[in-house]
Amino acid sequence: MRSTVADVMTTGVASVTENTGYKEIVQALLEQGVSALPVVDADGGILGVVSEEDLLHKEEFKDTDHDSNYWPPLRARLRSRLTGAGVLVERADEKAVATTAGQLMTHPAITTRPDAAVVEAARLMERRGVKRLPVVDAAGALVGMISRRDLLRVFLQNDDTIAAAVQEEIDHLAATVQGTDIAAAVKDGTVALTGSVHHRSTGHTLARLVNRIEGVVSVDNRMTWHVDDLLMPYAGL
CATH class of the missing domain: 3.10.580.10 (CBS-domain)
Structure with missing residues (x-):
């Protein structure tokens, strides 16, 4: 909240x-x-x-x-x-x-x-x-x-509180998007995201949502992906 x-x-x-x-x-x-x-x-x-x-x-x-x-x-x-x-x-x-x-x-x-x-x-x-x-x-x-x-x-939120909020975002994503296998670690307000997602855009969206969590200082996005849909060419080009 x-x-x-x-x-x-x-x-x-x-x-x-x-x-x-x-x-x-x-x-x-x-x-x-x-x-x-x-x-x-x-x-x-x-x-x-x-x-x-x-x-x-x-x-x-x-x-x-x-x-x-x-x-x-x-x-x-x-x-x-x-x-x-x-x-x-x-x-x-x-x-x-x-x-x-x-x-x-x-x-x-x-x-x-x-x-x-x-x-x-x-x-x-x-x-x-x-x-x-x-x-x-x-x-x-x-x-x-x-x-x-x-x-x-x-920004004085403790790491445990931030980690709980981050895990809620991860759990919601895993329940709605297949191929999501992500873990998070929080230290001094910096969130490190590891694991993999099927589409790169999914990881991009998660990192953006985590960055908006109150108390998060920065996000270290180390997630990998199988399909880079952010760079796919437009159809017909």
Whole structure:
């Protein structure tokens, strides 16, 4: 069974409101030992996320008065962020003069649900270019946060648990496909598949299914086959 966001997310998450001031945000980040905080409304609904990156713009642009020879390059003044509508370019220098969470936050917040699969959350982070996701319930209220570090917990599955899941896949294959004689060994999350199958495509499919098992780091496919149907020429050619 695949883990869900609820299995690995952090609960009891500290948050700030739109009116929370800059120094108060910094203090909360340091006290909580986190790199970002969700910004919520009076009903606990998620409005955005304020991060260390948002706060550090103020330091980067501090020395930009008329008497200074320094002015950050354009790539530093503009920040690109993926959104559902495409690429959003934000003015980092504008955030440098912001004083509240509402002015500093990245919004709208990209969120996930507690019942979402961990792999779905990982893909969402990668696709949207974010390091963490607020987790909201059906009503849109904040119930937790999930970070890239939290996602790594799925790889802490012990080898015995992984081996049992792999054997289920092998048993199912053997019961449905003739000529299947496969064994598996698991060490530190790496699965070595040995034995033989009639068609090469059968072994290819099994290796792909095993690689999707939670906690599997890699698959060492040593299976042999009798018919290489993956390289058979098209009929009529």
